[in-house]
Amino acid sequence: MMIQCKNVQKYHGAQLVLSDISFDIGHGEKAALIGRNGCGKTTLFHLLKGNESPEQGSIAIQKGAKIGLLEQIPAASADETVYDVLLRPFAAVLEWQNRMRSLEALMSDPAHSSDAEALAGWLAEYGRLQEQFERADGYEVEASVARVASGLGIPHPQFSRPFASLSGGEKTKVGLAVLLLEKPDVLLLDEPTNHLDMGAIEWLEQFLGEYGGTVLAISHDRYFLDRLVSKVIEIEDGEAFIYHTNYSGYQKEKEERLLLQFAHYQEQQKKIKQMQDSIKQLIQWGNEANPPNAGFHRRAASMQKALDRMVKLKRPVLERKKIDLRLQQEDRSGKQVLLFEEVGKAFGERCLFRGVNALLRYGETVMLLGPNGCGKSTLLQMVLGSEDASEGTIRLGSRVAVGYLAQQEHPEDNRQTVLQFFREQARIEEGEARGKLARFLFYGPDVFKSVASLSGGEWTRLRFAVLMEQKPNLLILDEPTNHLDIDSREMLEEALEEFPGTVLAVSHDRYFINRLADTIWSMEQGGLRIIAGGFDAYQARSADARTQAAPEQSPSLPAPSPAKQRISISKSVPAHWEKEIHCTEQALSELGERMMDPAIALDAEQLIALHEETERLKEQLEQLYDGWMNSTL
Numbered sequence: 001m002m003i004q005c006k007n008v009q010k011y012h013g014a015q016l017v018l019s020d021i022s023f024d025i026g027h028g029e030k031a032a033l034i035g036r037n038g039c040g041k042t043t044l045f046h047l048l049k050g051n052e053s054p055e056q057g058s059i060a061i062q063k064g065a066k067i068g069l070l071e072q073i074p075a076a077s078a079d080e081t082v083y084d085v086l087l088r089p090f091a092a093v094l095e096w097q098n099r100m101r102s103l104e105a106l107m108s109d110p111a112h113s114s115d116a117e118a119l120a121g122w123l124a125e126y127g128r129l130q131e132q133f134e135r136a137d138g139y140e141v142e143a144s145v146a147r148v149a150s151g152l153g154i155p156h157p158q159f160s161r162p163f164a165s166l167s168g169g170e171k172t173k174v175g176l177a178v179l180l181l182e183k184p185d186v187l188l189l190d191e192p193t194n195h196l197d198m199g200a201i202e203w204l205e206q207f208l209g210e211y212g213g214t215v216l217a218i219s220h221d222r223y224f225l226d227r228l229v230s231k232v233i234e235i236e237d238g239e240a241f242i243y244h245t246n247y248s249g250y251q252k253e254k255e256e257r258l259l260l261q262f263a264h265y266q267e268q269q270k271k272i273k274q275m276q277d278s279i280k281q282l283i284q285w286g287n288e289a290n291p292p293n294a295g296f297h298r299r300a301a302s303m304q305k306a307l308d309r310m311v312k313l314k315r316p317v318l319e320r321k322k323i324d325l326r327l328q329q330e331d332r333s334g335k336q337v338l339l340f341e342e343v344g345k346a347f348g349e350r351c352l353f354r355g356v357n358a359l360l361r362y363g364e365t366v367m368l369l370g371p372n373g374c375g376k377s378t379l380l381q382m383v384l385g386s387e388d389a390s391e392g393t394i395r396l397g398s399r400v401a402v403g404y405l406a407q408q409e410h411p412e413d414n415r416q417t418v419l420q421f422f423r424e425q426a427r428i429e430e431g432e433a434r435g436k437l438a439r440f441l442f443y444g445p446d447v448f449k450s451v452a453s454l455s456g457g458e459w460t461r462l463r464f465a466v467l468m469e470q471k472p473n474l475l476i477l478d479e480p481t482n483h484l485d486i487d488s489r490e491m492l493e494e495a496l497e498e499f500p501g502t503v504l505a506v507s508h509d510r511y512f513i514n515r516l517a518d519t520i521w522s523m524e525q526g527g528l529r530i531i532a533g534g535f536d537a538y539q540a541r542s543a544d545a546r547t548q549a550a551p552e553q554s555p556s557l558p559a560p561s562p563a564k565q566r567i568s569i570s571k572s573v574p575a576h577w578e579k580e581i582h583c584t585e586q587a588l589s590e591l592g593e594r595m596m597d598p599a600i601a602l603d604a605e606q607l608i609a610l611h612e613e614t615e616r617l618k619e620q621l622e623q624l625y626d627g628w629m630n631s632t633l
Helices: 041-049 080-086 088-108 116-135 138-152 156-162 168-182 198-211 222-228 248-286 295-309 376-384 418-426 429-438 444-448 458-472 486-498 510-516 535-549 574-595 604-632
Strands: 005-014 015-025 028-033 056-061 067-069 186-190 216-220 231-236 240-244 336-347 352-362 363-367 391-396 402-405 473-476 502-506 519-526 527-532
Touching: 005 198, 015 041, 015 056, 015 231, 015 295, 028 041, 028 222, 028 248, 041 056, 041 067, 041 186, 041 216, 056 336, 056 363, 067 156, 067 168, 067 574, 080 088, 080 138, 080 156, 080 168, 080 198, 088 116, 088 138, 088 168, 088 604, 116 138, 138 168, 138 198, 138 574, 138 604, 168 186, 168 198, 216 222, 222 248, 222 510, 231 248, 240 248, 240 527, 248 295, 336 376, 336 502, 352 376, 352 391, 352 502, 363 376, 363 510, 376 391, 376 402, 376 473, 376 502, 402 458, 418 429, 429 458, 458 486, 486 510, 510 535, 574 604
Parallel strands: 015 240, 028 216, 028 231, 067 186, 186 216, 352 527, 363 502, 363 519, 402 473, 473 502
Antiparallel strands: 005 015, 005 056, 231 240, 336 352, 336 391, 519 527
16 A cells, blocks of 8 residues: 555544545556545645645555655745746755766866876765766756646746746746656645646646546546546545445446435435334333333343444535526627637737638637637737737627626735625625525635635635626636535526527636537637537547648658767657657767766776767757757647
8 A cells, every 4th residue: 555544534633624534546556535625625735735734534655655746836036937937846966966077077188187086085985976867867857847847738848938937837847847757756746737728738648647646636527527536535514435446437436425425314204213113112011011011121121222223324414515506697789799800919029810801699608729829818808908909800799798707816914705706796785695695505604705815716605706796698707626626516507508699718617618508619820710619529629630630751860979979959740759759869878878978987098088989979969958958849
């Protein structure tokens, strides 16, 4: 076992968060930790990482195992760049590399060529460092950083930016990259797909599927869970329930379990009722006997003891409280809701998109897809009037009333309570406001929480409560499922299915898209492609486009020659670059082995020649890395 929890209990203040958590996770296993927002999933992660201790129970992690926890935003100094942060997992490797370069300079200095003892000592140290460097895949540091950054959608031009200048989502993405590059034995991932576009999510699924370590992920992304995990651990009422399957299998198995538990509960309740009736009857017979019969009373007492010793089954909760989201429109709009004619947007010399032509009709649900940074949110802002089009026109149809849900964190400087915020936005009295907030799971003292203290899920629920009061006929939603638990996502999907108006949504939630989309608007290559149908049609169209765009495979290249000549760096497919990189790294490794040869150790002239060749290949390798990264952007 890699992780073992036994009867773990944890309080937050006076509140019991986890009452009895027990589960095992084996080496290399991929598991999901699911449950409603606030059930204690993140608390359990901090217990596993060792940041907190349980009040009762025990947590055992395999001795010597390295645990990596995805923090929301990594800490960094003001002068650290994104690349500096990405190189953190390789601090020791880079230190060895710097010392090796210093030793190479010393050994190649003619002034030291006659000092055989010093040369032997430097060479011995160099050999030890090189062995450590190669064991840690030191020659692949730059390639590893580039591969993970590219997969997660961290663009190469961002490497030189100060880390502090990034947005919260960008910082979280870099934090995920750092964690993956660290390669811990246990990966604890808290909502890893948030802030990733669809391509990055699919890359992460493949990466984690091939990852040799253990993965435990908190996620509400149902596609992600189906493709990755083989075990589901559900936290409910402070306890852990284990399902040896993926998410779809969990749904089916949980329903079957609940029905079976309810049948057992009903059977036990029937037996308890029969025993209670028998006890009552025995007491009555004993009292009515003349003279009173103590035997009846003894039998009643014995039966009561048996009843008291019986382990009572808890009544299973078949239907838990969910958000009550009923989206209505005040008045329907005209048939043509939104029209784009040759719309373009540029910021200075950077053109996001141009030539966008599209028509949104009443009653349609359209999903706006595309990689991060392609301009999806900008396009929504243009529809709302917050941004001007650089060219073309955007027209709203007649009687269109817009309701907008932004992709935003809750305002940290807002000192209003939930009740105050909702009353101000909805313009209703306190009694009515509290009743409506209860439909969004804000009960009792919850309404007096400050807006600044809300979790991401609570903030989203509060904004949906406000949106429902506006009764728009055009809903514009920017990542509406972010931070919502699975129950709330399903209620949102049901509400949108029943909504009579029009929906334009940006989302990377493939389950959400698959269930709701009538049409896909795909932003790609600076334009907009319209795909009739839902997510399956979009996937098929994207697969066809990738197949048609794939160039022919380049011929294999021979291994680099040790002669002093440079490989011609030209545009090629990523696989070609990787082959050249591999060959150059292999040549560097062979040079390192030659420099460790005792026959060469005291030959200063040969050492200098080998050192010069090593430096040349390193410079060549850097050019190959640059070419590879440019070809993948």
